[in-house]
Amino acid sequence: MTTGTLRLRKGSAVLSENGSLLGLVVLVVALTLLSGDFLTVTNLLNVGVQAAVTAILAFGQTFVIITSGIDLSVGAVAALSAVVLAWTATSHGMPWPLATGFALIVGIACGLVNGALITYGKLPPFIATLAMQGVARGLGLVISQGSPIALPDSVSHLGDTIGSYLPVPVIVMIVMGVITAVALNRTYSGRAMYAIGGNEEAARLSGIKVTRQKLVTYALAGGFAAVAGIVLASRLASAQPQAAAGYELDAIAAVVIGGASLSGGKGKALGTFVGALILAVLRNGLNLLSVSAFWQQVVIGVVIALAVLLDTLRRRQAR
Amino acid sequence: MTTGTLRLRKGSAVLSENGSLLGLVVLVVALTLLSGDFLTVTNLLNVGVQAAVTAILAFGQTFVIITSGIDLSVGAVAALSAVVLAWTATSHGMPWPLATGFALIVGIACGLVNGALITYGKLPPFIATLAMQGVARGLGLVISQGSPIALPDSVSHLGDTIGSYLPVPVIVMIVMGVITAVALNRTYSGRAMYAIGGNEEAARLSGIKVTRQKLVTYALAGGFAAVAGIVLASRLASAQPQAAAGYELDAIAAVVIGGASLSGGKGKALGTFVGALILAVLRNGLNLLSVSAFWQQVVIGVVIALAVLLDTLRRRQAR
Amino acid sequence: MTEEILRVRGLRKRFPGVVALDGVDFDLRPGEVHVLLGENGAGKSTLIKMLSGAYHPDEGTIFVDGRETAIRTAEDAQRLGIATIYQEFNLVPQLTVAENLMLGRPPRRFGFVDKKAMYSHARELLDRVGVDADPRAPLESLGIARMQMVEIAKALGLRARVLIMDEPTAVLTTSEVERLFEIVRQLKRQGVAIVFITHHLEEIAQIGDRVTVLRDGASVAEVPADTPEDELVRLMVGRSIEQQYPRERSSQGAPLLEVRNLTRKGVFEDVSFEVRAGEVVGLAGLVGAGRTEVVRAIFGADPYDSGEVLVDGRPLPRGKVTAAMEAGLGLVPEDRKGQGLVLGANIRENLGLVTMRHATKAGFVDRAGQAKAAARVAEQLGVRMSGLGQEVRTLSGGNQQKIVIGKWLLADAKVLILDEPTRGIDVGAKVEIYQLINSLTASGHAVLMISSDLPEVLGMSDRVLVMARGRLAGELGAAEATQDSVMALAVGELEETA
Amino acid sequence: NNNSGSSSGGGGGDIKIGLSVSTLNNPYFVQLRQGAEAEAKKEGVKITTTDAQNDASQQVNQVQNFASQSMKAIIINPVDSAAAAPAVKAADRSKIPVIAADRGVDGATVTQTVASDNVAGGKLAAQELGKALGGKGKVAVLQGTAGTSAANDRQKGFVEGIKAFPGIQVVAQQPADFDRTKGLDVMTNIVQAHSDITGVFAANDEMALGAIKALGAKAGKQIKVVGFDGTPDGLKAIQAGTLTADVAQQPVLLGQMAVQAAVKAAKGDKIDATVAVPVKVATKDNVAQFTNGS
Ligand SMILES: Nc1ncnc2c1ncn2[C@@H]1O[C@H](COP(=O)(O)OP(=O)(O)OP(=O)(O)O)[C@@H](O)[C@H]1O
Ligand SMILES: Nc1ncnc2c1ncn2[C@@H]1O[C@H](COP(=O)(O)OP(=O)(O)OP(=O)(O)O)[C@@H](O)[C@H]1O
Ligand SMILES: [Mg+2]
Numbered sequence A, B: 001m002t003t004g005t006l007r008l009r010k011g012s013a014v015l016s017e018n019g020s021l022l023g024l025v026v027l028v029v030a031l032t033l034l035s036g037d038f039l040t041v042t043n044l045l046n047v048g049v050q051a052a053v054t055a056i057l058a059f060g061q062t063f064v065i066i067t068s069g070i071d072l073s074v075g076a077v078a079a080l081s082a083v084v085l086a087w088t089a090t091s092h093g094m095p096w097p098l099a100t101g102f103a104l105i106v107g108i109a110c111g112l113v114n115g116a117l118i119t120y121g122k123l124p125p126f127i128a129t130l131a132m133q134g135v136a137r138g139l140g141l142v143i144s145q146g147s148p149i150a151l152p153d154s155v156s157h158l159g160d161t162i163g164s165y166l167p168v169p170v171i172v173m174i175v176m177g178v179i180t181a182v183a184l185n186r187t188y189s190g191r192a193m194y195a196i197g198g199n200e201e202a203a204r205l206s207g208i209k210v211t212r213q214k215l216v217t218y219a220l221a222g223g224f225a226a227v228a229g230i231v232l233a234s235r236l237a238s239a240q241p242q243a244a245a246g247y248e249l250d251a252i253a254a255v256v257i258g259g260a261s262l263s264g265g266k267g268k269a270l271g272t273f274v275g276a277l278i279l280a281v282l283r284n285g286l287n288l289l290s291v292s293a294f295w296q297q298v299v300i301g302v303v304i305a306l307a308v309l310l311d312t313l314r315r316r317q318a319r
Numbered sequence C: 001m002t003e004e005i006l007r008v009r010g011l012r013k014r015f016p017g018v019v020a021l022d023g024v025d026f027d028l029r030p031g032e033v034h035v036l037l038g039e040n041g042a043g044k045s046t047l048i049k050m051l052s053g054a055y056h057p058d059e060g061t062i063f064v065d066g067r068e069t070a071i072r073t074a075e076d077a078q079r080l081g082i083a084t085i086y087q088e089f090n091l092v093p094q095l096t097v098a099e100n101l102m103l104g105r106p107p108r109r110f111g112f113v114d115k116k117a118m119y120s121h122a123r124e125l126l127d128r129v130g131v132d133a134d135p136r137a138p139l140e141s142l143g144i145a146r147m148q149m150v151e152i153a154k155a156l157g158l159r160a161r162v163l164i165m166d167e168p169t170a171v172l173t174t175s176e177v178e179r180l181f182e183i184v185r186q187l188k189r190q191g192v193a194i195v196f197i198t199h200h201l202e203e204i205a206q207i208g209d210r211v212t213v214l215r216d217g218a219s220v221a222e223v224p225a226d227t228p229e230d231e232l233v234r235l236m237v238g239r240s241i242e243q244q245y246p247r248e249r250s251s252q253g254a255p256l257l258e259v260r261n262l263t264r265k266g267v268f269e270d271v272s273f274e275v276r277a278g279e280v281v282g283l284a285g286l287v288g289a290g291r292t293e294v295v296r297a298i299f300g301a302d303p304y305d306s307g308e309v310l311v312d313g314r315p316l317p318r319g320k321v322t323a324a325m326e327a328g329l330g331l332v333p334e335d336r337k338g339q340g341l342v343l344g345a346n347i348r349e350n351l352g353l354v355t356m357r358h359a360t361k362a363g364f365v366d367r368a369g370q371a372k373a374a375a376r377v378a379e380q381l382g383v384r385m386s387g388l389g390q391e392v393r394t395l396s397g398g399n400q401q402k403i404v405i406g407k408w409l410l411a412d413a414k415v416l417i418l419d420e421p422t423r424g425i426d427v428g429a430k431v432e433i434y435q436l437i438n439s440l441t442a443s444g445h446a447v448l449m450i451s452s453d454l455p456e457v458l459g460m461s462d463r464v465l466v467m468a469r470g471r472l473a474g475e476l477g478a479a480e481a482t483q484d485s486v487m488a489l490a491v492g493e494l495e496e497t498a
Numbered sequence D: 001n002n003n004s005g006s007s008s009g010g011g012g013g014d015i016k017i018g019l020s021v022s023t024l025n026n027p028y029f030v031q032l033r034q035g036a037e038a039e040a041k042k043e044g045v046k047i048t049t050t051d052a053q054n055d056a057s058q059q060v061n062q063v064q065n066f067a068s069q070s071m072k073a074i075i076i077n078p079v080d081s082a083a084a085a086p087a088v089k090a091a092d093r094s095k096i097p098v099i100a101a102d103r104g105v106d107g108a109t110v111t112q113t114v115a116s117d118n119v120a121g122g123k124l125a126a127q128e129l130g131k132a133l134g135g136k137g138k139v140a141v142l143q144g145t146a147g148t149s150a151a152n153d154r155q156k157g158f159v160e161g162i163k164a165f166p167g168i169q170v171v172a173q174q175p176a177d178f179d180r181t182k183g184l185d186v187m188t189n190i191v192q193a194h195s196d197i198t199g200v201f202a203a204n205d206e207m208a209l210g211a212i213k214a215l216g217a218k219a220g221k222q223i224k225v226v227g228f229d230g231t232p233d234g235l236k237a238i239q240a241g242t243l244t245a246d247v248a249q250q251p252v253l254l255g256q257m258a259v260q261a262a263v264k265a266a267k268g269d270k271i272d273a274t275v276a277v278p279v280k281v282a283t284k285d286n287v288a289q290f291t292n293g294s
């Protein structure tokens, strides 16, 4: 076997293991042909930046979905964390590293409450996190009095670009993605999440502390949401209580497009990343192609369905 | 055993079988104590009318969730059906029964497309119906050019009240609820849905035509969404392309609060009805109590969690 | 000779990585019981799944009543009069027993499901197989054995011409097996053709007429059912097995597991016993006697109301699996699909599940070590697989069972509790497992074994505890324990209270 | 692509303009878009409209994408004034002129702001309602989506304006999310608790129309309703007498003026930093002039 075919094999293995990578490739090729503005360095960086927040939320969501849960609160928690950051840093004059840490803690705390409601309270994840969505969104509004709070410059640099080709949001996204991949593949908790999502009873009888691992899972989702919120706010240089509304659906969609199943036990960081990129490329492309606003939603719907369809068709042929 | 205790037993059986009925009772008692305006005939009728659209959507969603699916498109399909109704009845001068029938067909067709994507296309329900959400919402906007279309009077009577105590939306809601209950309990398709949601492979190997039954399921959800859309539009006497945005989450929440599980095989019409009532009562009560805008979301979140928690606690004690 | 009702020629079926069937011939006549015999993974279940419309053959033909027929769906099979009892139950846990019995074909009146008729028909079916379950109870409230009886009753309800039974006796105790055989004989008289799969060789002579032996996906022999067991084993495994129960007694030490007055109201009461180092204790009893419930409580999987569990003299907290594991307990559960395996994960992951925590350094799992350990155990148990990366879902039933046992072998538990450990495992592999039990006790560990396979309990235990109706009915030393003495205890109390 | 900023005078040539609308979830902005697109057609320039769906960060993305497409000018209708700044800065870096429409941009300079003032509009609404009620009575307020700048500003203006009428008491303020259905439900509920209200201020026409539906025959008679935006449906309600007054923002005009400014800026012409689109109050007396206008 030559190294060429070996590489080819590896390539197709990567393709087949990561959800809709093929869909993404087709999408990128199509957009390159359709719009001269698409395949430029600046535009691709833009896509990266535009994918960042969804991708970070989706990485956190990946943990949850692997355990066969769902977290509807991530968008609201992101907004709340950002508001807390801006509020403590401006109104209370906290130095920014402290304020950032505080915002992270708020995110993690929200996640822990989700986890506690689900494990100790035996609430279905859908209900527990829907309730948290309301609570976090409401608290964000209460704290900010409904108005955006400007971020101190020190923090908003997080939204900047280092040099001319290193946007900080993209760096953060990649770091969070690597953390997710390593956590899922290599750590005890990560492997435990797959086992719990695959068969919770078998996991429990194998000595996995299901309650504790679920708390970890939701805390991670909350923490990732806080990071996403901070990135979002720093991009806008202001913390918006209504930011990231509905992003939970995008995040879940990214995870599922990436090959995870809502019934648990399946999912990968790379797949989620591909899912988030598909969404971002799609939105970017529709803007570049000047598709009319009303038709955009139709096109997004059709393309998402096609991208995933491509994946299932490929799988069926592979048999 | 006296008939008294027998009745008591029956009562508690009804309580225990129907999700968060206890939560609803507690909520009603609390609101009656807190606000003198709550427990009046007119207000209760208002609550009924306000619950109607969510409840009808949720009834349709119940079928889907029982088969362990999810339908994120119901809100958008409701809006599309309403727009189609208004558009054909006004711009094209169709007589209203025909236009209504046409709107229903559009809803059912959307459902069938969902079903086909899920069964033949093997898309996860989350993705298929998310795609349909975009498509239906977009088509509604395209048809209406983004502006509301006034409904002819003949149709908008559907939103009226017959006499002084019979609001048509409530009647429609009850009829749809009864249809749901009978369909789920007594028809072949209904029982097949439980079997598919509980163990799809077993259902298939027992000779149930899983593909056909899933098509029926999503078609029902689409048809119910169309009915909900028509009721909604007739209440407003106008079809809004952006109406019912986000109602799918309310509908799913109502079903889950009502005791169904997103992993399938469980769910009841009465439970769903209770779930929808809890949401409507809660929103009504917050308005009556003049809770501030910022705090409303917090309160809604907390109360939903508590209502379902009450149910799980009761169940645990019952053991 | 009667006309063949079913004829199979040259059937082939390939899965990614394995050839499950490699040219199988098989035929079936009305009124006969045709036994399918073969090692785990030989292709028995795959063969019958192609007769029931669950799988489609890649090559080969199926003749029904002499005519070439394609069986594409379960419905096709039903129409042809073929009913199947699958090895892995095909039941819906959330639905009632009655609905499961009539899954996909509920009685209807005026187009609506007639629940009254459904319950009364369900009652009849349950009575026929002798199960006292409430037709209105949710299926998930039944134990694994009663689920098996429901699965049997469900197939009987189809009034088929061909009844396929894939290891129906794997989880049944002697009395239920007797009942089942009674029904089978009755069906035979009515001319029903029966395909019967079992790993209990003694059942073959009792009930069978002909035996087809499968090896590596091919039919290697067709012999009469009264062929001696040794010969059957040789045909199936390719070698003969000297000793079916190779128990080597080891010297007994201090008590490792002590159970005192364990009670859970309405389930089991006042259960006390101990298991010593180097000892194999068998736990026998009828289905529903409460054996599984007791060991689950001991292991912390379920709560209990009163009593005490001590390991190595130290009491265990109630309802904490991890504490029980730390103390040195291990449990191989009876329901491999529901409690033992993560079906969507691969063999390596499943084998490593129990030991993963101790093999974690700084939060990171030692994946290379896990693979090495898993490979060793898989080899030891002779798991038939395409590689450690194969999804457990796609393993044959017996091989899945080996994985459940294997993950606990890796854990090196001081007291290993085995609940129906050899369910669905072929004779050759059983002996391997018994050897492993021997080496465990030889190194000072202890084993508590529940089994509904009485010869196995008698052959492997140093001491037999018998449970009846949630109580310990008695204890028998290896010398006094016989089929009759055990059954007397198991049934005795039943008759007293009745 | 080498004629950037060159050609001046005459028709639009191949000028491309990007328009990012805060949301098309609201007829008001749909009209703004219509005005803009009609004007673009008239001037012979290409215009691309995107819908930010009330999401500030999506809007930033869209403006970035406009920059990638080398638009000659960008019109932004900010979701939020503060959050639009980074987007505007990004466009600045690419030397693309930005016109802010309907709302200003805080924290960055735009070439021109074409706006009608929401705070002033809120005040105007309070005045109209005060007048209609003769300076006394109990009123209810239907607020927009909590946390959006339109909701905040209109609320602020209204609260300030109503202070001028000490006889008027605000008895209920509830959010109805700029949505007609919610307006209907929330108004129904408010009337249950406060059956004695005589006035309603709804922060947009959609909610006002929902409220009118809830009030039934009382609307415009026992209970005066004041709306905001001046959408076609709102103006129809004025004609019907159910809506007492409507703070009309003339979105079509606003869209037209924004495009005119954008075209001028693209050609390199000097333009004013701010242009105010007059906010007018539509009542039964003058409604005809609005309906003819659009
Ligand atoms: N869906 C599948 N995908 C891949 N391989 C499969 C699948 N189903 C069965 N196999 C493989 O086919 C072979 C035959 O399996 P089968 O279940 O027929 O064995 P069996 O004779 O019934 O064994 P047992 O006695 O353990 O039940 C096994 O190697 C198994 O791993
Ligand atoms: N489930 C598991 N997950 C991860 N690592 C495991 C698992 N089980 C065992 N290991 C690792 O495998 C290594 C070898 O374990 P094993 O029980 O085979 O001991 P050993 O006799 O030293 O093995 P070997 O002879 O293969 O070196 C252990 O050091 C442990 O880190
Ligand atoms: Mg088998």
Ligand SMILES: [Mg+2]
Pocket (backbone or CB within 6 Å): C143, C291, C292, C334
């Ligand atoms: Mg048992």
